[in-house]
Amino acid sequence: MELSRQTFNRYTLAGVVAVTAALGIGTTSALSQGSTIKIDGSSTVFPISEAMAEEFMAQNRGTQVTVGVSGTGGGFKKFCAGELDITGASRPIKGSEADECKAKGIEYVQVEVARDALTVVVHPSNPLTNITTDQLKKMWEPAAEGKITKWNQIDSSWPDAPIALYGPGTDSGTFDYFTAAIVGEEGASRTDYTASEDDNVLVLGVSRNANALGYFGMAYYLENQDTLKALSVNGVAPTPANVEDGTYKPLSRPIYIYVKKSSLTGNPQVRSFVEFVLNNAPDIVPEVGYVPLSEARYTAIRQGL
Numbered sequence: 001m002e003l004s005r006q007t008f009n010r011y012t013l014a015g016v017v018a019v020t021a022a023l024g025i026g027t028t029s030a031l032s033q034g035s036t037i038k039i040d041g042s043s044t045v046f047p048i049s050e051a052m053a054e055e056f057m058a059q060n061r062g063t064q065v066t067v068g069v070s071g072t073g074g075g076f077k078k079f080c081a082g083e084l085d086i087t088g089a090s091r092p093i094k095g096s097e098a099d100e101c102k103a104k105g106i107e108y109v110q111v112e113v114a115r116d117a118l119t120v121v122v123h124p125s126n127p128l129t130n131i132t133t134d135q136l137k138k139m140w141e142p143a144a145e146g147k148i149t150k151w152n153q154i155d156s157s158w159p160d161a162p163i164a165l166y167g168p169g170t171d172s173g174t175f176d177y178f179t180a181a182i183v184g185e186e187g188a189s190r191t192d193y194t195a196s197e198d199d200n201v202l203v204l205g206v207s208r209n210a211n212a213l214g215y216f217g218m219a220y221y222l223e224n225q226d227t228l229k230a231l232s233v234n235g236v237a238p239t240p241a242n243v244e245d246g247t248y249k250p251l252s253r254p255i256y257i258y259v260k261k262s263s264l265t266g267n268p269q270v271r272s273f274v275e276f277v278l279n280n281a282p283d284i285v286p287e288v289g290y291v292p293l294s295e296a297r298y299t300a301i302r303q304g305l
Contacts, residue, residue, distance in 0.1 A: 035269040038084045040068035041075025042173050043199045044217035045088025045255050047288040048113055052277050055284065059276075063269050071197035072173030073097075076258075080106050085263040085270050089256045090116065090173035090217065107261040111274065111301060113281055114290040117218040117238035118178060118251040121228045123210045128158065130232040133250065136182045139163065139213070145190035151211070159211075165193035166205040166214030172197050178215055181250040203228065217255075219289030243291045255290070264305065271305070278302040 039049050046069050053065035070078060075087035076094075080101040092110070093101075101108060120136065122128060135154050138144060151158040168175040170187070180186040194205055199216040206212040207227035218238055221230050230238055233251055242248035257277070263270040278298045285292040292298075 035063045035267070037063065037065045037086065037263075037267075037270055037273055038068075039065060039086045039088065039257075040070050040078050040084050041086075041088035041257075042072040042090045042255070043069045043168075043197055044072075044090040044116060044174055044219070045113070045257065047219045048255075048277075048281075048285060048290065049086075049088050049257070051284050051288050052273070052280065055280065056273055056276050060269070060272070065273065069198060071169065071171035072176070073171035074197065076100075079108070079258060079260070080104055082106060082260075085260055085267070086274075087258050089258055090253070091177050092256070093258065109259045109261060109264060109305065111257045111259060111278070111305075112254050112293065112297075113257055113277060114255050114285045114292055115243050116253055116255050116290050117240075117243045117248050118174060118181075118215060118253060119218045119221040119238045120213065120215045120231045120233060120251075121206055121221055122213050122231060123206060124227065124229045125210045126159075126213075126229060128231060129229075130235055132234055133182055136233070137184070139165070140167075140179070140189055141183045142188055142190055145192050148190075161211050164205075164209045164212040165190075166202045166212055167193050167195060168199070168202070168216065169195040169197045174216060177253055178251070217290075222289040240286070240291045274305065275302055 039053070046067065049067045053067050057063060057065055072089045072091055075084070075089065076097045078084050079087040080097060082104060120131060138154055139148060148154065149162055150160060151163055152160045167178070167189075175189070176186050179189050183189060196202055199220045202214045202216050203220055203224050206214040207224065221228055221238070233248070236242050236248050238248055238251070243252045246252070259270065259274055264274065265271075278301055281298055282292045282295055
């Protein structure tokens with residue numbers, strides 16, 4: 001299945017996506033007309049959700065799939081408030097979020113859709129090609145705030161130049177995952193950096209600053225390879241092959257969608273969409289820049305719905 005790999009950049013910059021069935025291609029299904037499926041959440045998962053929505057609507061005229069970008073934490077807030085059918089997440093749901101859903105009577109199903117190589121990037125002019133997890137910790141830990149301000153404070157052989165850091169905001173699952181994996185405590189980070197839940201803002205920031213470093217999901221790097229350089233971490237590059245064989249540690253991770261059970265059982269379009277995601281993930285997931293699971297794994301997940 002051939003997709004336009006520019007679509008998610010165009011829509012994410014707008015903040016909220018409503019891709020309509022006016023595409024007018026593909027076949028018309030027997031699903032009832034006029035239905036809307038509401039999706040929000042992780043900017044990491046967004047490229048998958050957007051591409052799936054576009055393809056699904058092309059085959060199911062009259063069904064609208066809206067896709068927003070609030071970050072993993074922001075998506076769970078809306079999801080547990082009953083505002084969404086599906087939310088994307090670049091980390092598992094937290095206990096506090098699960099409690100909030102339970103208090104509101106929201107039951108859900110966790111669906112793993114792909115794997116990601118969380119990617120550390122710099123400006124193409126930066127001479128670095130590799131960074132260690134220890135160096136990343138020294139750069140990002142809370143103790144670095146206001147103190148580690150130049151590259152050569154991390155390594156004396158690095159440039160005597162200011163560091164401009166770009167990273168996800170605190171509502172981002174990528175922020176949670178990175179701080180846990182690199183700093184050793186979820187949510188522990190210096191705060192004097194440019195933060196955004198919109199990964200395209202981070203892409204633009206790093207691409208325009210020769211002294212910048214940032215991190216986000218692999219899809220956003222692959223879409224912008226001409227303006228970014230990805231660093232190896234501990235000597236291992238963030239590639240699909242290194243995710244599949246388990247050598248890209250510790251920044252390889254699963255990514256998910258969470259589906260409201262009442263929507264899954266009570267709305268045939270939602271069930272059809274989730275099944276469509278699992279059936280088409282082996283083709284669409286690599287198209288947008290992530291690593292698909294095995295077809296056997298997708299089959300098992302679909303059978304468990």
